[in-house]
Amino acid sequence: MTPRVYFADLAAYNNGRLRGVWVEFYEGIEPEEVQFAIDYMLHESEGEEWRIDDSENFAGFQSWDLEKLCQVAALIHQHGEDAVKGYLAHLGNDADLDEFSDYYIGCYKSETAFCEERLGEEGGICTAAEAIQVFDWATLDQYIDWEAIANDAFINSYYSHEVGHEEIHVYTR
Secondary structure: OOOEEEEEEHHHHHOOOOOEEEEEOOOOOOHHHHHHHHHHHHHHHOOOOEEEEEEEOOOOOOOOOHHHHHHHHHHHHHHOHHHHHHHHHHHOOOOOHHHHHHHEEEEEOOHHHHHHHHHHHHOHHHHHHHHOOOOOHHHHHOOOOHHHHHHHHHHHOEEEEEEEOOEEEEEEO
């Protein structure tokens, strides 16, 4: 779903009227385009000031900064609202949005599943298996306490944001 924000005419609000415009933050929208929509709404009512009254599909992000709103919308379009929501839930609205890609790792079934896959990708377990001449993954896997490894990893190096049953987003600390 496309992120969108309701910008309201402050003068109309102060006079007991609700007047504003929903702006959809489609992929690639620029702050100037958002400002144009706000200015057009204000021009029709001869108002000068605006405020944000509501937003949808914005990962809980709140800001008056149009550039940051556009950045968050771009991240949502690229990675999904849940991934951005987890990042902002951990770091807050003041999070450096340019660093999102440095911290976000991906979506997994569980913290344990993440550790099993991550160690397999990096080759640490495979290298150990070769060193002790165990080439059957199933044989070696029975000796590894993946839950304990995940517990330690998520205390020190990672954090996760649970979305639903068997769906978490993982980030580095």
